[in-house]
Structure formats: C-alpha cells, structure tokens
Amino acid sequence: MRRRAAALAVPFSAVLLAVTSCGAIPEDWRTPAFMRSDEPELDERLPTVTGEVGEEPNVEFPDIAPPGEQLSGVVHRGGDGEGALVRSDDMIVADIVDYQWTGEGEAEKTNSTYETGTPVLLELAQMNEDLTASLADQPLGSRVVFVFPAQDPAEAASMGQPSPAPGDSVSVLDIRERFGRGDIVDGEQTTDGGEDGLPTAPDAGHDRPAISIPEDTDPPSDLESVQLIEGDGPEVEAEQQLVVQYTGVTWNDGEVFDSTWDRGGAPATFPIGAGQVIEGWDEGLVGQKVGSRVMLVIPEDLAYGDAAAESGSPEGTLVFVVDILGAVDAPPAPEEGASPSPEAG
Template sequence: MRRRAAALAVPFSAVLLAMTSCASIPEEWKTPAFLQSDADQKDARLPTVTGEVGTAPEVDFGDKAPPGEQLSGLVEKGPGEGALIRQDDLLQVQIVDYQWTGKGEAEQTQSSYEAGAPVLLKMEEMSDELRKDLVNQPVGSRVVFVFPGQDPDEAAAMGQPEPEPGDSVSVVDVEKRYGKGDVVPGKQTTDGGDGLPTSPDSGPGKPEITIPEDTDPPKKLETVDLVEGDGPEVAKEQQVVVQYTGARWDDGKVFDSTWDRGGIPFTFAIGLEQVIKGWDQGLEGKKVGSRVMLVIPEDLAYGKDAAQTGSPAGTLVFVVDILGAVDSTPPPQAEPEDGADDAKKGDDEQGDDESDDESDEDDGGR
C-alpha cells in the first residue's frame, strides 16, 4: 500500500528524536553509565520516578544536577504474563518528557497521557543503546531515559535555533507490543465468495487470495468481515496497526504483503490520504480484531495511470488484519503572532494543507 511520507508533527520526546535521526547516538554520549535493565542497579544520578504504570508518573529531581550524559534505567518491571518485548517489536507506549535545567530544577514539556494519544515506537529503528532497557522486559514496564542537551555552538553551526539548557528526560510506559507474525485472535466465520474472492483461514500464516473465474470485478468498494473483532471501531485520523496481503484481480498474483517482509506490522494514519482511498474508506468504522477483505475498484486504488508509476493496476483485493488503533498525537498549537486575526490563521492552515499535499511518496510496494 503506497503511502505518502508522513512528517512528525512534533519531536514528541527525546526517545523519538534519537530514533528519527537515523538511530545514531553521538560517541560522547556512549558512556558506561548506560546501565543494563535491572531496577536495583539504576544510576544514582537518575531522577526518582514513582506512581503506577498506566498513569502519569511522578518525577522527583531532588537536589540532583543534570548529568550531561546519556543515562537510562528500568523503573518498574511489568507483569507481562509472558509477553516480553523483542528487539523488532512495534511498541505502544506512553511518554512524558521533562527539561532538566539545573540542580533540582525541571519542567514537564509534553505528555501523551495528557494528550490522550499513545505513541507507536518501532524498535527495529532504534539504536541498541535505546533498546537495551526495553528488550526482554515484560509489557507494562516503565523505563526512564536522560539525554544530554545539544551544544549551543554545534546547533549554531548547523543553522539550528539555540537549544534549551540542560538535559531532556523521557519516562516511557509500555502498554502493548505488536510482534512479527501477529494476527487477529478471532475465529474466521466466512471465506468470502458469492462473486467475490475467497480467502480461507490461514491461521498464523500468509493469507491466500483466490479470484473467482470468469467473473467481472465489482464497480464499487466491497468489504467482507472474514473475522469480526470485538474491539473499538477504527476512527478517522487514528494510527492503525495491520497485517495485510494484496493481490490483483486480473491475475490473482500477490503484489505486496507484510508477510513477505517477515510479518512486520504496518502502521498508517487512516483518513489522511496516507494510503489509497479504498483503505481509508473500507477500514474506517471496522472493529479492532477484525480480518477484512477489501475489493477495491481502480478509481479507489491507483487509478488508470497506475502502471506508469509502477503501481499495481486495476481492481485490487486485500486481506487486512486490524491489530490495533490508537488516537494520533495532535500537533502543537503555535502561538499566534501579535495582531494576527482569524482570517490570517485560516490562511496559514490552508497553506499547511497544501504543503502536506506536496509530500514525497514513499514506495515499497505499498
């Protein structure tokens, strides 16, 4: 499913900042103080974090000064019930950020708890230094990270604004993990058919899609719930986590599948044109835990010029497992300039939309 490259609305936390900069950690940050994940071996320079995982943490900086180097430690080991975090998982987490400016002085800067929107972290895109306090810990664990602030001279040399003083702190609560090969747990009650393609229950494996012989494709979008989930309905602008396989109606050949990439779940924001229209229209309102067959006509897929762009042409058929859906973090609201009126604000928002429409597309068969 081709989608446009989605820009982060905000560098939501120090963890995300480090991850999205090619997962590179400056050499001077790599110190022996980056400890193994053992709660009774936390570095004494870390702030004290208390409170129940699943609620906003309470962070006490005491009379400690920012250490000026990267530190981290496990605050609380979750119950997990055997669901240990793996290094290639997709994690659903809550993150609360602080700016640690001086001895005993810190201010909360962002909180996914307050925003009402968890964050999805791709473990495989994170460096080993960031993953090591998370890997092999149970779901429900809490980890605290400290990152040194950027050098002002370095920021100036790179043409960046002057950085905030002190270190940044992120408290990360792991709510859920999505792993390679995950599928919806429910029982498949239909294989499709009746003039539409069929897809028998494939268990934990890659779905098979069979196109009916001597049958014209439908002219409108068709959806079939092969498995009806019992989770909440997928809502517009949510981040959705799926496994999928897609085939062409014309020849039945699979052209794209998460299973062909190791069964790594795919994520996208629904209703924001990050995927083809047939996905946005066909998956919105479906329940989490559902396996849905989508039969998407050409005009809701890649259009008549699909072949010219290297995309699959004609009517397309997908089998999609909806593993999860979470609210997206709202973008920060910029403070209006002096004298700005509502009309000016409307012009700015329209300009932002036009800029988004010019985003580069990210290939990869999607």
C-alpha cells in the first residue's frame, strides 16, 4: 500500500541512502575508533555536544582537522522503561541537527529539524549495521552524534551527484519516538463495526484482524469509515508521513490480499493526502486522530479502479482495518537553487 518516500534533505539521510542502495559503507569509512553504545568513553575527536534533549543542542568542535573517518558516540542515554528501548528493526522519529566541519574548530550548521519543526522518520531495518549500532538498544530520549567523511569527488561525479562540500559532515540525532514489530494502538475497541450492512472486525490484539464481509449484501457505493478505537492524538494532516498497521480484504470474497501482520507485524509508512496511495486512504485517513483504529470500506472508483486486474491489483470494493500509530510532518522543500540530496545507485 505504500510507495517509497522522497529523500530527506539532511546529511544523515544522504549517508543512509548511500549505504542502503549500495549495501555497505566503504572500507575507508570504517575505523576502530567507531564508538559503540556499550563503550563508556567517547572518542576525543568527536565534537562536544551539550544541552537538554528535546532542545537544539550546543555543539563545540575540537581544534583539530576533521578526522575524515566515520565516528559516532552516545552523548546522552535517555531514561529506561518497558518498551522504551530502540530495536534494530524499529522505525524511529528523531530530531537531527547537521553541521559541515570545515577546519580546526570551524563548522557551519546546515540543517536543524528543531528550527523547521519537522523531525524525521528513519527505518533502521533499511540502514547499514554500522549506522544502527549506536541507535539500537538505546532508550527514547537518547542523543547520538555521528561524523561522516566527505564522499570522494570522483566517486560523486561518476554517480552523477554534485561535488561534495569540503570537510566532514556531523549529525546530532535525538531519539523521540519508536515504532516496532507488533505495535498496535492503545485503547479499548468500542465496536466491531457491522452496522448498516458493513463488515465486522473484532479486536485481534497483536495479530491480524479477521474481517468478515456480510453475506448477501451489496457493497456501499460511497466511502465508509468506522472508528473502531478512538485515538486521542493529533489529527492526521495531508502530506504527513503515516506509520500504520493494516490489513486489507476484498469485498467479493473476503480474502486477505495485503497485511503488515503477514510481514512479521512490522509497521508500514507512507505519505498520506499526497496522491501516493489510493484515494480511499487519502480521503479516509486524513482528519483521523493518531491512536485510532479505523475500518475503511473503499468503493472501486476510490481503490484501484476497473483496470485493477491489468496491473495485478485487487479488484472491486476493498475493506481495510488500519491502526494509526503515528504521523510525522514532512520536511520542508529544499530552497530554490539548493543542491539536491545525493543518492546512490
């Protein structure tokens, strides 16, 4: 049900794209000085990061040349608590502040989600282990600093990318929230649906819901939305990135054609209200509250249309049960004339 989101215009995500696409960090980026989360001391070449997590950090750069190696370290470990530890295959919501480290004690801030008010959503399962090592097993509220060496100009040119800026890039990442396998919305399901000839979907807990289509009943001609659990979070806005669990069945036979639970219960993420999913999702989920479980009955014209079979998509009226786990604002568009984020093939 989702399409890949656009690249994020921050150095951390540029590195993420590179290692996801190419499968490995270049050997000359690896270093024994890479500081893993269980080591008590930070590499002395890392910038000094202070301030409260949840506010933009203060970053001081040492009077040394940029190290030209990948380094990282946990500069603040958040509070402990059940369910609060980040797992290696989680999605996390994080604030990121980026710098370009150009010389001894010299750096320029290039990006701050604290300034834009748009934290980023990162899928750790899509990242190389060398990047996730300092994020996995950290509690929410932790702060991690990364140093990335500049890409080789010749390599960038060979891949059709802009020439990289001189010096190392530095990213300070604050972990705000996590979503993981088996997550569902909180709250008691107050109805199973079923009114006015609509399907039913009893609460299945941490498992795929069983959606039952009423017998000898024609599907509704209009989009129907039934709130099975009413969330208490903010309303979903168009162009946000949603994090959801979902199951979809076809009205004509009640068969499941897609479900996050069939992929190990790993939540899905996609932009909503931006024309990147079927119309019934855009119309039915924008305005719902985060924390809600919603049943959507989507007529054919708001699903895959009468040409669904030609594209291998499910035909006719579709029924979904969706848990809205989170909604994250999209980052602002790059300024006119700004260089695009590099991507790797």
